[in-house]
Amino acid sequence: xxxxxxxxxxxxxxxxxxxxxxxxxxxxxxxxxxxxxxxxxxxxxxxxxxxxxxxxxxxxxxxxxxxxxxxxxxxxxxxxxxxxxxxxxxxxxxxxxxxxxxxxxxxxxxxxxxxxxxxxxxxxxxxxxxxxxxxxxxxxxxxxxxxxxxxxxxxxxxxxxxxxxxxxxxxxxxxxxxxxxxxxxxxxxxxxxxxxxxxxxxxxxxxxxxxxxxxxxxxxxxxxxxxxxxxxxxxxxxxxxxxxxxxxxxxxxxxxxxxxxxxxxxxxxxxxxxxxxxxxxxxxxxxxxxxxxxxxxxxxxxxxxxxxxxxxxxxxxxxxxxxxxxxxxxxxxxxxxxxxxxxxxxxxxxxxxxxxxxxxxxxxxxxxxxxxxxxxxxxxxxxxxxxxxxxxxxx
Amino acid sequence: xxxxxxxxxxxxxxxxxxxxxxxxxxxxxxxxxxxxxxxxxxxxxxxxxxxxxxxxxxxxxxxxxxxxxxxxxxxxxxxxxxxxxxxxxxxxxxxxxxxxxxxxxxxxxxxxxxxxxxxxxxxxxxxxxxxxxxxxxxxxxxxx
Numbered sequence: 001x002x003x004x005x006x007x008x009x010x011x012x013x014x015x016x017x018x019x020x021x022x023x024x025x026x027x028x029x030x031x032x033x034x035x036x037x038x039x040x041x042x043x044x045x046x047x048x049x050x051x052x053x054x055x056x057x058x059x060x061x062x063x064x065x066x067x068x069x070x071x072x073x074x075x076x077x078x079x080x081x082x083x084x085x086x087x088x089x090x091x092x093x094x095x096x097x098x099x100x101x102x103x104x105x106x107x108x109x110x111x112x113x114x115x116x117x118x119x120x121x122x123x124x125x126x127x128x129x130x131x132x133x134x135x136x137x138x139x140x141x142x143x144x145x146x147x148x149x150x151x152x153x154x155x156x157x158x159x160x161x162x163x164x165x166x167x168x169x170x171x172x173x174x175x176x177x178x179x180x181x182x183x184x185x186x187x188x189x190x191x192x193x194x195x196x197x198x199x200x201x202x203x204x205x206x207x208x209x210x211x212x213x214x215x216x217x218x219x220x221x222x223x224x225x226x227x228x229x230x231x232x233x234x235x236x237x238x239x240x241x242x243x244x245x246x247x248x249x250x251x252x253x254x255x256x257x258x259x260x261x262x263x264x265x266x267x268x269x270x271x272x273x274x275x276x277x278x279x280x281x282x283x284x285x286x287x288x289x290x291x292x293x294x295x296x297x298x299x300x301x302x303x304x305x306x307x308x309x310x311x312x313x314x315x316x317x318x319x320x321x322x323x324x325x326x327x328x329x330x331x332x333x334x335x336x337x338x339x340x341x342x343x344x345x346x347x348x349x350x351x352x353x354x355x356x357x358x359x360x361x362x363x364x365x366x367x368x369x370x371x372x373x374x375x376x377x378x379x380x381x382x383x384x385x386x387x388x389x390x391x392x393x394x395x
Numbered sequence: 396x397x398x399x400x401x402x403x404x405x406x407x408x409x410x411x412x413x414x415x416x417x418x419x420x421x422x423x424x425x426x427x428x429x430x431x432x433x434x435x436x437x438x439x440x441x442x443x444x445x446x447x448x449x450x451x452x453x454x455x456x457x458x459x460x461x462x463x464x465x466x467x468x469x470x471x472x473x474x475x476x477x478x479x480x481x482x483x484x485x486x487x488x489x490x491x492x493x494x495x496x497x498x499x500x501x502x503x504x505x506x507x508x509x510x511x512x513x514x515x516x517x518x519x520x521x522x523x524x525x526x527x528x529x530x531x532x533x534x535x536x537x538x539x
Contacts, residue, residue: 120469127405133431136404136471137521137531138464138498139483146462147485154460154510198462199505245440246427250459250485250494259428260492262439267492 003281004234005098006224007393009037009217010356013111015181015210015343022055025213026062026111027069029349037217038227039105041070044217046103048078048094050086050110050348062348063090066109076103083383084295085240086110087214087351088391092238094218104223110348111213131253142206142298144252146198149300153200156315158303162322163205164191166299167341169327174338176368181210182342205299210344214352216359233362235355236376237281237392243270252384270388271308275380278390279310286310289332290374291361293354295381296339305380306334309390328369336361336369351389354379358393397528404521404529407432415518416451417495417532423448428491452491454516455537459485459494461508473522473529484534486514500535513537 011032013025026049034041047070049062058065063077076097080089087110094106121131134140152158171186186204194203224232246258248267260267279285286309294305303317311332312320320326326334337343337357340350358377360366375395382388403409408431409417419430422437424444430452437444467478482499499508500519514534521531 121471123470127408127431130431132471133405134496135468137496138468138472138481139496140464140466140468143462143464143483143496147460147483150462150505151460151510196465198464200462245438246492248494250496255497256430256495257493258438259430261490262422262425262427262442264441265425265427265439 002221003099004221004236005095005218006221006229006232006234007216007355007359008039008105008219008224008227008229008232009033009035010359011036011215012179012353012356013213014179015212015346017181018211020113020211022052022111022113022211022213023058023065023069025211026066026109026215029111029213029215030066030070030107030109033107033215033217039217042073044105044107045075046078046094046097046106047075048080048090048106048108050090050352051079051081052112052348053081054115055113062110082240082387083385084345084347084381085351085383085387085389086348088238088381088389089240091216091218091235091352091355091391092240095235095238098218098220105217105219107215107217108352109213109215110352112346112348113211114209114346130255134253134255137255139255141252142198142201144250145206145298145301146201147250148304149200149298152300152303156318158300158318160192160200161188162303162318163200163299164188165321166296166302167191167204169321170296170335170339170341173328173336173369174342177338177342180338180342181344201298201300207297207340208344210346212343212346212349212353214349214356216352216355231395233359233393233395235391236394237278239274239278239281239390240388241274241277242386244268244273270386271304271382274388275309275378275390278378278392282392282394284376284392288376289378291333291336291358291371291377293335293337293339293357293377293379296335296341297345299341302334302339309378309380328371333371336366336371351379351381351391354381355391355393362393362395397523399523400527401530402527404531409518409532410451411518414454415516415532416454417516419450419452419491420447421450422446428452428493430493430495453488455513456486456488458508458510458512458514459487460510461485461499461505463505475522482508484508484514486534498531498533500533503536507536
């Protein structure tokens, strides 16, 4: 029995720093996805929202908030919060509902309005809160990405030029994406001239936070066939597995890793275990993948993900990059949407935006960004506290 | 220099001796170490122990990775005026099989570090209050 569901529609509100209420981005994305699917809003019987915690009360109840904004029509709702993996968990909830036979067609939507500057923890003396501890000791979000980047340099010989080349690649392709926030083609000189944030990462190596929204209309394969869309791209796998103890890489917001000192305990890197379940569920391997949308919170992190997805052996992603293999027209194009480098983070929307890009690519509708003959795409992203996701979409 | 007394920035996370140790806990059933201390439930999925002893962690280890902070973090970080960038390292403790983050002592930059270098734990000023000087653990290269 197939565990697949069809993607009938995809929609996005352009990313930017618009400063509006996040609900309107979600509504715009949802309406575009509905129109794209050719599905009337009243036929949607499940609304699955990716939640955000920074937008006050309505953000916490995203499913209902978007259902109300689109006009109450009696659909059931769900709200998922999993930091950057929120969108994938919302998609998984919709898939479960559809595969259980309780729903034929669902809307999955996430949107965010982000504040300016660092996201600071609550005040006081609160050593039980890992977020408070690390900020008190001077460890911010870029610290973690910089630690990973530096490790690549010392272990694999990656260079600052490699990291800059990721930014140059993503900005070049992202300049052709009308939904991207940053559309300028940056050069390696631009990256080198930007301020150092956390050595070796400069301002232009690290993604910004943005406002944006993304939505998908998903359905049972039977419903898709009835609509004459039996050939629509399908969600073939969703992995949202947590790490396996002992997690060996120090992850935000922790100050230390797990200890692997106990008998029978091995250290595992979380990022590299995430896609394994996705590949297994889809019954395919990395060699079948035509393109990948990965979470380039930093330029160097894109290289980590390429190896975590097993698109290159460990330590060899930079060689792939230098060879042009991860550019459009290369062997395995990565982040042809422009990635977070061009979008910036809109947390509850980001994982869905990745699936939107794969949908357009697999339909052959990506215009100047089109990966020729794309049949299988994979996404990867990671949030806080063991949240992460990897989604496989195929024709 | 201030003659205020020294006090730990976070109470009970390290000893205050000249050769300080981080204070963690160890599960009495499976031997897993925890830092910060965990005394309520063991996070090893094969262990359901609720019994822990307080232990001093190894005070030397190898650099896992390193970076610096060029921008002033938000509160609760207390920044000096003007803000001075500082170096940060993650250090792998061999016996405990874990990586612990911390600032690196003043005067050591990223150019001085390399993955695999041996570091030791020291105490250094984090910030000053009206009553005392708050110190915390920092990593320092071991002179070779």
